[in-house]
Amino acid sequence: MKKAPIQFWDYRWKLVSLVILIFAIAYTGKPAAMISGLAFSLLLTFFTGTNPGEAVKNLKTPLYLLLFMSPFIILTPGRELLWQLPVVKIYRESLDLLFTILLKSTSIILIFNALLYKADLTRLMQAMKTVGIPGKLISILISTYRYIFLYRKDLVKLSIAAKLRAHSKRRGFSHLLTSADIMLTLLVRSYEQSERVQAAMVMRGYRGEFYFAEKFKSKFSDKIISLVVLMAATGIILMENLC
Amino acid sequence: MLNIDNISFAYPGGNPILKEINLTLVKGENTALVGPNGSGKTTLFLLCCGILKEQAGKIEVDGKFIQHKKFNSKISYLFQSPDDQLFSSTIFDDVAFGPLNMGVEKKDIHGIVREALKRVNSEKLSDKSSFHLSGGEKRIAAIASLLSMNPEVLLFDEPTANLDSRNKRKVIELIQCMDETLFISSHDLEFLLETCGRVIVIDEGRIVADGPIREIMSDEELMKRHGLEKPHSLIPHQERHHY
Ligand SMILES: Nc1ncnc2c1ncn2[C@@H]1O[C@H](COP(=O)(O)OP(=O)(O)O)[C@@H](O)[C@H]1O
Ligand SMILES: [Mg+2]
Numbered sequence: 001m002k003k004a005p006i007q008f009w010d011y012r013w014k015l016v017s018l019v020i021l022i023f024a025i026a027y028t029g030k031p032a033a034m035i036s037g038l039a040f041s042l043l044l045t046f047f048t049g050t051n052p053g054e055a056v057k058n059l060k061t062p063l064y065l066l067l068f069m070s071p072f073i074i075l076t077p078g079r080e081l082l083w084q085l086p087v088v089k090i091y092r093e094s095l096d097l098l099f100t101i102l103l104k105s106t107s108i109i110l111i112f113n114a115l116l117y118k119a120d121l122t123r124l125m126q127a128m129k130t131v132g133i134p135g136k137l138i139s140i141l142i143s144t145y146r147y148i149f150l151y152r153k154d155l156v157k158l159s160i161a162a163k164l165r166a167h168s169k170r171r172g173f174s175h176l177l178t179s180a181d182i183m184l185t186l187l188v189r190s191y192e193q194s195e196r197v198q199a200a201m202v203m204r205g206y207r208g209e210f211y212f213a214e215k216f217k218s219k220f221s222d223k224i225i226s227l228v229v230l231m232a233a234t235g236i237i238l239m240e241n242l243c
Numbered sequence: 244m245l246n247i248d249n250i251s252f253a254y255p256g257g258n259p260i261l262k263e264i265n266l267t268l269v270k271g272e273n274t275a276l277v278g279p280n281g282s283g284k285t286t287l288f289l290l291c292c293g294i295l296k297e298q299a300g301k302i303e304v305d306g307k308f309i310q311h312k313k314f315n316s317k318i319s320y321l322f323q324s325p326d327d328q329l330f331s332s333t334i335f336d337d338v339a340f341g342p343l344n345m346g347v348e349k350k351d352i353h354g355i356v357r358e359a360l361k362r363v364n365s366e367k368l369s370d371k372s373s374f375h376l377s378g379g380e381k382r383i384a385a386i387a388s389l390l391s392m393n394p395e396v397l398l399f400d401e402p403t404a405n406l407d408s409r410n411k412r413k414v415i416e417l418i419q420c421m422d423e424t425l426f427i428s429s430h431d432l433e434f435l436l437e438t439c440g441r442v443i444v445i446d447e448g449r450i451v452a453d454g455p456i457r458e459i460m461s462d463e464e465l466m467k468r469h470g471l472e473k474p475h476s477l478i479p480h481q482e483r484h485h486y
Pocket of ligand 2: 285323400
């Protein structure tokens with residue numbers, strides 16, 4: 001399997017620069033800054049060899065959620081009336097809000113995707129440790145991530161099983177109820193599995209601290225890429241303040 | 244080697260699962276643990292390695308008492324499902340996890356991992372991710388992740404579950420070469436006949452038989468009483484008549 005360019009980027013540099021970029025984007029509020037944030041995260045997605053299909057897959061769920069919330073956001077009253085439709089009134093502030101959330105969350109998810117794309121979790125954990133994140137916090141982050149991962153895997157498996165039994169042929173409220181039931185059962189099941197994984201770790205001497213076999217070695221190119229990302233982050237912040 | 248002294252256990256709010264269990268494993272000898280589903284085999288193993296806490300009695304390994312949730316390098320437990328055991332991004336990291344926690348020097352770690360993988364004939368798995376392994380490979384890798392810690396007692400919980408006959412053969416050959424003390428639970432009596440010299444039968448929380456495996460498994464009456472079937476290989480071949 002060919003490695004994507006992003007996999008060659010030293011984990012420590014990748015972690016620090018992408019997290020700073022995320023904070024920079026989270027800080028923006030002006031359209032120009034937000035749009036350049038999105039543009040840069042798209043560039044990052046393509047230049048680092050992050051599979052666009054994967055990115056779209058990861059974007060899907062949060063965007064659905066946003067779509068689901070958008071009528072509520074749009075209908076929030078504001079001061080400046082834009083359109084007066086027969087029943088609803090659309091205000092400028094609520095449209096702005098929707099636009100802001102959509103732009104910022106898309107960019108942030110794209111960057112997260114670049115950070116985690118084909119990442120070796122052990123190395124990522126090690127990078128977190130070397131930049132000074134406490135071991136307990138890393139452990140919580142990783143087990144949450146693993147938990148979500150297991151949950152998603154099980155959900156896919158179970159929904160296939162449900163489809164095979166013509167579950168989707170049933171519509172309406174009872175369909176919804178069984179789906180909710182499946183999701184709850186899974187929630188408990190993946191919780192139990194993550195407990196067992198934790199027990200397995202303790203039984204192999206884990207005491208809340210991770211140890212690693214390898215040392216990091218960074219190349220000159222790692223620093224150059226990070227420099228580019230940090231310059232972009234600075235640019236976005238400047239735009240926010242100067243435009 | 245492993246000494247279980249008057250152990251009783253019930254899950255919170257449940258009926259007693261184990262009642263006054265007494266047994267001692269002999270060093271270097273493989274012992275089988277059989278009993279119907281839900282008879283408490285897994286529970287007994289979890290008690291032996293300190294994942295669960297006994298309500299009464301004591302468990303001792305090599306002269307040291309097992310303490311709840313305290314790591315003991317002398318005893319290791321192979322989970323029923325390898326997915327509970329393998330959590331790192333590569334098999335190398337999983338096999339290295341125990342020794343690193345035990346304070347092995349970084350320069351020695353590669354040798355230890357290679358040695359453990361060599362013992363299970365799977366050096367090629369080192370850089371693979373456990374997500375991409377077959378059931379048989381996962382099982383073998385999970386065994387290697389225990390062997391790298393050099394335990395004296397190994398508890399194997401249904402090690403042949405979900406394995407095809409070729410992988411089962413691999414596990415049998417592996418066990419036959421091991422000089423550690425093994426305690427193996429399984430429903431696969433033919434497999435146990437090939438790997439163990441002694442068997443312990445539990446039913447309804449009590450030990451109902453303990454002795455040489457061929458002798459006990461030939462006792463059709465006893466086997467039937469506890470929901471077990473006499474293995475085919477122990478049924479005397481009928482004389483074939485040649486005409
Ligand atoms: N976490 C738990 N909480 C409550 N009851 C449990 C739990 N785990 C197992 N049991 C019950 O304990 C009994 C013994 O289970 P187990 O030790 O897994 O049996 P075996 O491994 O022999 O099939 C079963 O009746 C099971 O339902
Ligand atoms: Mg069991």
